[in-house]
Amino acid sequence: MMNKLSTFILASIAVSSFSHADLKALDDHEMSATTGEGLGLALDNFVLDTEGAELSVTGIRSSAGEEIDIKWTSLYVMGEGSSEGTVRTPGQIGSYNHPYVIRTVRGSAGLDPNDPLYNEKYAQISNDLALLELATDEYQSDIQNSETFATFSYYQGCVWGQPGCDELVAEQEITAELDALNSSKASIANTYSIGLGTLESEMNDYYQSEIVPREAVVAQEQTEYDAEVVILGQRLNTAYDAYEAFMAIRPQADCEFGDNCTGLNGSACPTIGGGACRDARTAYNNSYESYEEQQSVRQDAYNELIEARKDLAFANNDSDSFSAAAGSYIEAVSNVEEFRVLCGLDSGDFNSCEGGLITRKEKTKEGIESVSVALASGVERRDGLDVGASFEFAVNSVNPNGSTTPRTDFIDINMKGLFVDGTAFRLWSAPDEQGDDELNAEIRLNLFIKELDISVCDPTVCDNDLAAKEASTLNLDNMFISLNLGYGEIQPMRLSATSDGNFEFELTKLRPGDDIDTNSQEEMQQFYNDYYENSPKSFISISDVRIGNSADASLGAITVDGLRAQYLKVTSRDL
Amino acid sequence: MNNILRHPLTIALTALSLPVCSLEAISDREMSTVAGQAFITIDASSYSDGTGEWAGQYEFTKVNLGLDIETLMTIDTLKVGEFDRVVGEDGTVPMTDQDGNPITQNGNLVAHDADLIIENFGLGRVTDYKDAVNADIEEFRIRDPYIELAYKVENGVRQIAGVRIGFAEAQGWLSGDLISLTGNLNGRIEGPASVVYDQNCNGQGTASWFQCVELGLADALGTQLVSTIDLVDGAVGTVGYSYGAGRELNEDGELQNPDSPYLDVPYLKRASWAGVPAGRSFTAPGSALEFIIPALTGSEDCTVTGTPACFPLTNFQSVYIGDESVDFENGGGATGAFVSLQTSSVPWEDFSGIEGSDRVLTQRGAFLNIAKFDSNSGVKYPLNLDLFSATNGTPREATCVGSLKGC
Incomplete structure (x- = not known):
């Protein structure tokens, strides 16, 4: 087997800061605050190329129970600019200054935010719990941080640096979006001559x-x-x-x-x-x-039901019945709800806007401005990785008349410029409802791919006709997946297996801490509002989807903005 | 072994429960009930019976995931297919304000900027949402989601023509501000004849004296009027106003909407209104006036004998997917719902179970299929409206504790 790992350098770095001066014994208090600090990892000048080696995958079947022969025909991981793995370009996985790390840390819930041991990342996990964290490289600079750069790229609408994508437009785009949101907010606020609190009181009455x-x-x-x-x-x-x-x-x-x-x-x-x-x-x-x-x-009975429904509809929709003199009750409900979407669920005043969508988009704009300034000043972003894989599937294709025809499917995936910085998996053990220990987890996954190309053309045809291959390749630009699952002990992710061999994944319903009176409306509503305002949402975006590279082949952008699962349970089952 | 690594490899995705406490051996009997679970299957199919733009050779690969999913999920903004479309082409309708007035830029009609725009999207709902102590989650349930790729083969070159994500079964509340919709949203609207009579024959409305006599009779007989509703063009004063996609035929097969600019398109693009399309009539199944009502209640200019018949989609921020009266485990889930994206025309297989259904014909762009389906107790619609409340709208189902949306 000719698989090669070229220039493979493994460096482990003790992340702990230590002193070369006198070593002193720690007292019990100091010792109690100490955790195993972890291990850093970086791969420098990394190349992985299977160079024609094949792997057969078995065990996957069709619905009819027929075994599907899957061949994994190629895999490469190289540095960006490898021309789909054809030019052996060394890549970096982490670096000495920004390593991947494996470490154990204590939670920060219960600590004073001014405590030197406090870390906001672990603020929802108790200080008496130790957690294991596996994390990729992290960057403070907005241009190197893939989350902010991916957001910039989405608003930019094209792959920065490619021909025709050298004019900074992202800032204008986010500004226009923010202006529209502010305009909607002002329109709602101007509808009512009374304050939000008074309006809500009238609505409630x-x-x-x-x-x-x-x-x-x-x-x-x-x-x-x-x-x-x-x-x-x-x-x-x-x-x-x-x-x-x-x-x-x-x-x-x-x-x-x-x-x-x-x-x-x-x-x-x-x-x-x-x-x-x-x-x-x-x-x-x-x-x-x-x-x-x-x-x-x-x-x-039906006529009476209709009359009752009409009467309810009238009360909901009649402008004169509702005393706010600015539309019907149902319009007021809609406007107040919309205002909260824009300015946060805590909103108490039409004149303030300190949360919600507008605040989130303002932070997005700050990141985009920072990236734009850096790019305009000539700062360059680091290169990512190129990753590619090819597969062949031998399947029996079912025709409309029920007969089957053998068919070979091909899929060739090339990712150009892949980044995973800011990703972390945190695991800890905690008692479940029965008091037994269970595995809890939290995932922060950032995956940014500048260009993802997928071809399904038969290589025996398309490898000899590159124009046909390019015209039939699906291109996804600036694909970004920011998946945030779990919110400490308030909403842990649980992984388990059922007794019949299936796996179970659960993002639990929210769990108020012991410090919250679960019988108090005020405390519980504040608990929910804190969760809605602070637990991270997930994002998926692609700035352009198209077949080939002609302008009229574009299907434009795809956006899943602000996804949150307040509850999610996934259980596998035998098909 | 030169360059070939041939290991039979079974990919077993086994989630690890890491019991930190004691491990107990399982008996042979217990072990005998445990098997590697085949929760992924892959199906291939082909289709070449299409006509027109759906003619030619299509191939499909469908990856089925054996999963049971329960969730309460929200998305601030969902936007798919954000590319330029020209009003009037391929069934693209003009953008309007809430009253149906078309919006123009530089004197030209414009469309929404994406095929699907849903704000404050939600699956599932919160019950007792104003009561933070007792509020609870009613999950949206999904069984066996799948991802399917469509390929078009032309001159021996195979290219991806589309991808769709769908569910074998789904049940629960789907909410959202439906700003722009491309695809199918099937509904049903019903109400007593008195609603039409009251709005047209008590010294107001546009019905003729003869129509009023007939409607009065229908009212006296307790007649129920029923019609199906679909996406329509709600832009007042434009050429396509009040029309839906396709041809409206009466019982004799006569075309009822010959002036529609959307006669030859399978569905409207970027619509923001639903209703009874021009040319379609109400029916009164089982009534003594069954054969008279259609003639009295033909839809024209978004009215049925003076009663509004078109409604902005934002009036209806929640639709129930599935059969609310039947449990999920007993077959209450809807079949055939999916969202897809096509680079060219694709005839997707129709899983709705409706008799005679075969393919869902889609074109370039995004497509959302929230269509009628066949449950054990007959054909069910995701959108069910009353004549008297359709104009005004119904409240959204809450997806947050403390507010209807925004979390």
Whole structure:
């Protein structure tokens, strides 16, 4: 096997700061604050290239149970600029100043923020818990920090440094977005002549006095209507059973279900010995009449339900009924909710805006400005890695008529300029509901790829026709995934396995700490507001998706901005 | 072994529970029930029966993930397919304000800047959201999500034509400010004939005396009016105003919307209104007036005999995916929901279970399919409206504790 790890240098760095001066024994207090400090790791001039080696992957099947033959035909990891792995370019994984680290640290919850041992990253984990952290390189500089640079790149809309992408426009884009948000905020604030607190108080009064009673009436009418529908169904069944019983006795009767069956319309019973027939006929006629009566009752119940709904809709939507004199109650609800989206859930005043989307976007703008200034001053960003892999799948393709045809799928993935700085996995042990220890975790994953190219063309065709290959390749520019799962002990991520061999991943429901009175509305609402304001959200963005490189082949950007799972449970199952 | 490493490798993704406490051996009997779980399968298929722009050779690869997911998830802004479209081309509708007035720039109609724009998106809901002590989560449930790639093969060259993410089953509340929608949002609107009568025949409205007589009769008979609703063009005064995509035919197969500019498009792009498209009528199934009502209630200019028939999507910030009356475990989940992105036209397989459905025809750009589906108890729609509340809207389901949205 000709796999090569060229110039492989492993450097371990003690991250602890230590002194070459006198060594002194630590007292118990100092010792209690000490943790194992960890190990740093950097790979310099790194190249991995399988150079044609193949790996077969088995165990994956189709829904029909057929084994799928998967071949992993190539893999390379090189420095940026390797021309899809064809030019052996050494890369860096961490550095002496910015190593990857494995360390154990104590949580910071309970420590004074001025305490030298306090670290905001661990602020949601108790100081009496030790956690294991695996973290990639970190950068304070906005231009080197991939999170801020990726955000800049998204607003820039193109891969910085590529032909045609040398004019700084990101700042204008974020400014325009922020202006629109501020305009929406001002529009809502200008709608009302009263303060936010007064408006909310009026809304609450109106809700209690006008909406709640009407909702109760609607619920009551709905219950009554549903009950009448059930009775209607029962009577219909009874009538049909009676009809069938009659027809079983008198099959020659010329009477359809729904008719009033009499001797005058072809449903005569024998004069002699026809007692059972007449009884059955009467039973059917009576039961059908009862069904028709119930139809009328049901219709009355429906009409009352409609009237109740109309009355509720009127209270919600009538401008004159709501005293704020600036639209209806439902409009006020919408406006207040929108204002909170823009300015934070803690908002108490139309004139202040210290949280929410506007504050978050202002911070984004600061980062973009910082990157723009650095780039304009000629500061260069470091290179990332090039990573590529190719696969072949031998599958049986199902045709529309159900027959199958053997087919080979190819997929060739090339990532140009990949960065993972700012990523961390934190693990700790904590008791579960039963008091047993379980593994808790928190993930901060940053993945930024300047250019991701995916080709599915048969290499025997496209390797000989590079124009066709380029025209059929899917290109994703500035792909950034910032995945933040878990928020310390308030919302840990739990990993476990079920007794039948499946895995279970859970982002738990929120867990208030012991210092919060869970029976207090104020404390619980503040707890939720703190979580909403401070726990990190996740982001996924791609600044451009296109096939080939022609301008009209672009599908533009994809944005998932501010994703948060307040609860998530994923359990695998056998397909 | 020259350059070939051939190891049968079973990828077993086994999540580790790390019991820090004591480990106990499992018995042979317990062990016998444990198996490597095949939670990933890959299916390949092909399709070449399409016509028009969907003609040609398509191949598909679908990766199925055997997962049960329960979640309450929110996204501040979801935007897909942010590229230039020209109003009037490919079914692209004009952007409007909340009242339906078209928005122009330099005198030209403009469209929203992305195919899908959903703000304050949410899956699942918070019950008792104003009560921080007792508020609880009602999860959105998903079973067996999948990712599918579509390839188009032309002149022997294979290229990615689209990708979609969907769910075998999904159930729960989906919320969001639907700013721009491209795809299918199927709904159903119903109400008593009295709503139409009251709004048109009590000294107001535009219905003729004859129509009022018929509507009055329908009202007296307790007639229920029903229509399906879809995305429509809500830009007042423009050529496409009140039209939906495709052809509206009456029972005799006669075209009811011959002037629609969207006759030949499979769905509208960047729509922000839904309603009863021009040319479509209400029906009164099971009523004595079943054959009269359609003639009285044809939709035109976003009204049905004077009653508003088009509504801004932002009026409806929550839709229920699935059958609310049936548990998820008993088949209450909706089938066929997906979101996709196409570089060219793709005929995706339709998993809605609706009789006669075969392919969902999509074109370049993003596509959201929140469509009707067949449950055990008949065809279900994600959007269900009453005639009297559709115009005004319904409140959003809360996705936060303390507020409806914004967290």
